[in-house]
Amino acid sequence: MTVGFVMLVHTALHRAEQVARHWATHGCPVVIHVDRRVKKEVYQPFVDSLSDLDNVVFSKRYACDWGTWSLVRASQDASELMLSRFPEARHVYLSSGACLPLRPVEDLKHYLAARPMTNFIESVTTEDVPWTVGGLDSERFTLRFPFSWKKQRRLFDRYVHLQRKIGYKRKIPDGLVPHLGSQWWCLTRQTLSAILEDPDRKAYDAYFKRVWIPDESYYQTLVRLYSNNIESRSLTLSKFDYQGKPHIFYDDHLQLLRRSDCFVARKMWPKAERLYATFLNPDVNPMKGTEPNPGKIDRIFAKAVERRVMGREGLYMQSRQPGHGKGHGKTSAPYSIFEGFSDLFEDFDEWLARSVGARVHGHLFAPERAEFSSGQKVFSGALSDHAALRDYNPCGFLTSLIWNTRGERQCFMFGPRDTQDITWLVATDPNAQISVISGAWAVTLFRSNLSFSEIRREAARLQKIETQHIDILRSQHVKARIRIWTMADFIESQMEPLQAIIDEIGPRNIRRLTEAPRMRDLTGFGQFLQNLKNQGMKPHLMGDFPMGNEPDTRPRSNKRPYLVK
Amino acid sequence: MRLRRKRALWRAFRARRELTLIQDNTSRIRPDDILLICTLRNEYVRLPFFLKYYRDMGVRHFLFIDNDSDDGSRKLLLGQEDVSIWHTTASYRTSMFGVHWMNWIARKYCHEHWTLTVDVDEFLVFPFCDTRPIPALTDWLDNSGIRSFSAMLIDMYPKGPIDAQPYREGQNPFEIAEWFDSGNYMISMNPEYYNLWIQGGPRARLFFKDDPKSAPSLNKIPLVKWHRDYAYMQSTHMLLPRGLNLVYETEGGEKASGALLHAKFLNTFVEKTREELERRQHYAGSREYLAYHSRINDDPDLWCNWSEKYINWRQLEILGLMSKGNWA
Numbered sequence: 051m052t053v054g055f056v057m058l059v060h061t062a063l064h065r066a067e068q069v070a071r072h073w074a075t076h077g078c079p080v081v082i083h084v085d086r087r088v089k090k091e092v093y094q095p096f097v098d099s100l101s102d103l104d105n106v107v108f109s110k111r112y113a114c115d116w117g118t119w120s121l122v123r124a125s126q127d128a129s130e131l132m133l134s135r136f137p138e139a140r141h142v143y144l145s146s147g148a149c150l151p152l153r154p155v156e157d158l159k160h161y162l163a164a165r166p167m168t169n170f171i172e173s174v175t176t177e178d179v180p181w182t183v184g185g186l187d188s189e190r191f192t193l194r195f196p197f198s199w200k201k202q203r204r205l206f207d208r209y210v211h212l213q214r215k216i217g218y219k220r221k222i223p224d225g226l227v228p229h230l231g232s233q234w235w236c237l238t239r240q241t242l243s244a245i246l247e248d249p250d251r252k253a254y255d256a257y258f259k260r261v262w263i264p265d266e267s268y269y270q271t272l273v274r275l276y277s278n279n280i281e282s283r284s285l286t287l288s289k290f291d292y293q294g295k296p297h298i299f300y301d302d303h304l305q306l307l308r309r310s311d312c313f314v315a316r317k318m319w320p321k322a323e324r325l326y327a328t329f330l331n332p333d334v335n336p337m338k339g340t341e342p343n344p345g346k347i348d349r350i351f352a353k354a355v356e357r358r359v360m361g362r363e364g365l366y367m368q369s370r371q372p373g374h375g376k377g378h379g380k381t382s383a384p385y386s387i388f389e390g391f392s393d394l395f396e397d398f399d400e401w402l403a404r405s406v407g408a409r410v411h412g413h414l415f416a417p418e419r420a421e422f423s424s425g426q427k428v429f430s431g432a433l434s435d436h437a438a439l440r441d442y443n444p445c446g447f448l449t450s451l452i453w454n455t456r457g458e459r460q461c462f463m464f465g466p467r468d469t470q471d472i473t474w475l476v477a478t479d480p481n482a483q484i485s486v487i488s489g490a491w492a493v494t495l496f497r498s499n500l501s502f503s504e505i506r507r508e509a510a511r512l513q514k515i516e517t518q519h520i521d522i523l524r525s526q527h528v529k530a531r532i533r534i535w536t537m538a539d540f541i542e543s544q545m546e547p548l549q550a551i552i553d554e555i556g557p558r559n560i561r562r563l564t565e566a567p568r569m570r571d572l573t574g575f576g577q578f579l580q581n582l583k584n585q586g587m588k589p590h591l592m593g594d595f596p597m598g599n600e601p602d603t604r605p606r607s608n609k610r611p612y613l614v615k
Numbered sequence: 616m617r618l619r620r621k622r623a624l625w626r627a628f629r630a631r632r633e634l635t636l637i638q639d640n641t642s643r644i645r646p647d648d649i650l651l652i653c654t655l656r657n658e659y660v661r662l663p664f665f666l667k668y669y670r671d672m673g674v675r676h677f678l679f680i681d682n683d684s685d686d687g688s689r690k691l692l693l694g695q696e697d698v699s700i701w702h703t704t705a706s707y708r709t710s711m712f713g714v715h716w717m718n719w720i721a722r723k724y725c726h727e728h729w730t731l732t733v734d735v736d737e738f739l740v741f742p743f744c745d746t747r748p749i750p751a752l753t754d755w756l757d758n759s760g761i762r763s764f765s766a767m768l769i770d771m772y773p774k775g776p777i778d779a780q781p782y783r784e785g786q787n788p789f790e791i792a793e794w795f796d797s798g799n800y801m802i803s804m805n806p807e808y809y810n811l812w813i814q815g816g817p818r819a820r821l822f823f824k825d826d827p828k829s830a831p832s833l834n835k836i837p838l839v840k841w842h843r844d845y846a847y848m849q850s851t852h853m854l855l856p857r858g859l860n861l862v863y864e865t866e867g868g869e870k871a872s873g874a875l876l877h878a879k880f881l882n883t884f885v886e887k888t889r890e891e892l893e894r895r896q897h898y899a900g901s902r903e904y905l906a907y908h909s910r911i912n913d914d915p916d917l918w919c920n921w922s923e924k925y926i927n928w929r930q931l932e933i934l935g936l937m938s939k940g941n942w943a
Binding site for chain 2: 292293295300301302319357359360362365366369370371372373376378428430431432433434442446447453454
């Protein structure tokens with residue numbers, strides 16, 4: 051008793067010849083179906099090349115198209131030929147020209163001999179298959195498909211749509227429960243002959259002729275009528291990508307395939323010399339195992355599909371350019387933006403760098419240059435600090451920076467003096483943590499040496515910019531984590547907001563803040579604001595500041611804050 | 616767009632008269648062969664490694680357009696069975712930097728062939744290129760119904776002055792120029808031709824920092840399953856019909872892509888710059904070369920602290936400069 055192979059071949063005939071020869075010389079009869087589209091000049095030498103083997107025969111040729119009945123027709127004919135010509139075949143294994151046996155033929159024979167009545171065919175009800183192409187599962191069985199999906203896609207889609215609209219449904223023959231599965235099966239002689247010799251076969255064939263991709267459903271459905279002994283899995287390792295195309299194996303998959311312990315795998319790249327040389331050589335082929343275990347291959351291909359469909363979050367590159375609202379995140383990792391803090395506190399960035407384990411930059415979008423941490427002129431990924439270069443594509447600058455520094459949280463200062471183009475990007479980015487002390491820029495102006503008329507003009511400009519900025523941060527489209535205080539409110543209770551921000555940045559840092567950043571001397575600031583008002587400008591972003599000379603902060607900021615452990 | 620394409624093809628047709636075929640091995644081209652088109656001028660030193668690199672990768676026939684070399688480049692190519700050569704003395708600039716010539720040759724010989732269009736200093740790297748040849752990639756692209764493959768240009772440079780280590784004939788140029796910029800590329804979309812416009816790298820960082828808009832384009836689509844009606848528009852940055860430029864995914868996923876390692880910054884560059892300044896045959900009045908010249912003279916080091924040392928394609932993949940897409 052042995053296993054017979056039915057091979058469906060349409061290209062790379064020299065590889066098919068190698069594999070057929072391998073099986074035939076190991077005592078397995080082979081029936082080959084060659085697509086009728088293969089030219090005679092190619093077909094005849096192929097037949098001749100196998101003529102020395104008397105257990106290799108060729109079945110009637112049909113012209114086969116993907117997803118059509120012709121494939122089933124071809125396999126039916128070839129299977130009938132197999133059953134009648136080779137009575138020693140107890141199992142019949144359907145394979146393709148791109149299949150390659152990974153384990154010694156004897157292994158497979160033993161495996162099947164130990165399970166003489168088992169049919170290996172993936173057969174799953176339509177409700178349970180997530181992988182169907184074009185979103186058609188149960189409708190494969192109830193609609194009509196006169197147009198080719200590959201060549202006449204538009205007609206195909208429209209016709210499907212039309213049928214759905216008018217509610218057309220074909221009747222499924224009595225007793226059939228539609229099942230789907232991989233088209234590569236291994237059935238027992240008993241089951242296969244029952245399918246092929248059924249008195250109702252004509253009716254079933256007539257029905258399946260109009261089903262879409264019948265090669266994935268014909269045997270898979272009918273086998274349920276004749277056998278209870280079904281192992282619903284394919285012995286052929288075959289992986290499909292998100293478009294339903296089979297993944298292809300190359301020489302560099304050799305070790306993976308070796309460790310998979312599968313009996314047969316497809317599709318092989320026809321020029322994968324090493325794969326064919328290794329697996330068709332019985333002396334070298336060392337694979338010893340019991341049950342097939344394709345887990346690792348599964349993972350690799352699943353990852354490939356994920357990369358194609360989802361991609362790497364926050365990466366913008368030559369072949370990934372998510373459109374507006376597409377893709378998941380706008381950036382690849384969380385980051386923090388501090389607005390107004392460096393105006394209000396002395397050496398805020400140093401303090402922040404001490405408090406959190408993150409990279410702290412100055413004003414990355416400052417008009418003079420990008421203030422990278424510790425004054426570097428070039429930063430990760432060879433980003434230049436040059437302002438013109440940065441402002442050429444500010445959003446790209448930010449997304450590149452976050453991408454280049456994956457694994458290290460980035461913090462930077464921001465303010466109304468800076469290039470504002472990134473506002474919408476950060477406001478709608480869930481990775482952004484934005485903390486704003488509104489109006490704090492006035493402290494810097496207050497401390498500057500400019501003449502008062504210049505200060506007044508600059509204050510008006512900055513206030514306008516920051517107002518627009520804050521309007522965006524308060525819009526309904528915002529996805530970032532945003533906190534906004536007026537300067538007056540913030541000064542009232544500095545420690546709590548700081549603690550909240552720091553906790554959010556580093557959840558591992560459970561330590562309470564022991565040291566507050568030192569606030570700049572604000573003596574006279576209230577009067578400064580009043581002067582601005584007197585000049586006809588209304589500084590409103592700072593909140594309500596006491597008119598007096600002393601917003602009572604200095605004594606507090608110098609002593610250790612009151613903490614409860 | 617159709618008109619523009621027709622015009623490009625017409626110009627290519629007119630440009631045919633500027634080309635004289637001096638070695639014709641095109642009858643040796645077989646149906647599935649991978650072809651390579653290259654325009655060159657005085658690249659004698661670089662050619663041996665170039666030919667070896669691409670032969671090893673599975674290129675079966677080279678179509679060279681020799682823009683009047685006088686350093687023996689032609690002699691080196693004559694007699695090689697997988698090389699066909701055209702010679703021209705016409706102006707590189709009026710042929711739109713070789714595009715018309717390329718389009719003509721491609722139209723005539725590359726119909727239904729996978730065609731790689733590169734310069735002598737551009738070396739294609741693609742996913743799995745250390746274990747799989749170009750035909751593996753093109754078979755897969757065919758299977759997936761894809762006709763164009765993107766490979767952005769990555770400028771490679773040495774550490775220290777670029778002329779410190781002279782390039783020897785036949786040597787792998789990336790033994791010298793082994794550094795690159797990993798993450799300072801700026802991308803925008805060209806709504807007219809649908810292609811991405813990528814700028815950045817050391818050239819933008821150093822030569823064009825005050826005028827980034829003029830920085831050279833790095834987006835390239837060098838590998839195309841050619842059809843006689845296709846036409847490159849500007850070098851290999853974009854093609855018509857426009858659908859071929861859609862080499863990127865806009866829904867969030869990644870398409871497969873590669874990279875062209877650009878071995879421009881070797882000692883040969885210094886001489887070339889000097890020559891080009893006299894000839895003025897390059898894009899936009901050779902403004903690139905002007906910028907290089909002034910900069911290279913006072914500080915010839917392109918290297919910085921954050922430069923990345925080239926290891927292999929997997930490194931480029933991890934850095935996000937290219938992608939495997941769903942090829943595994």
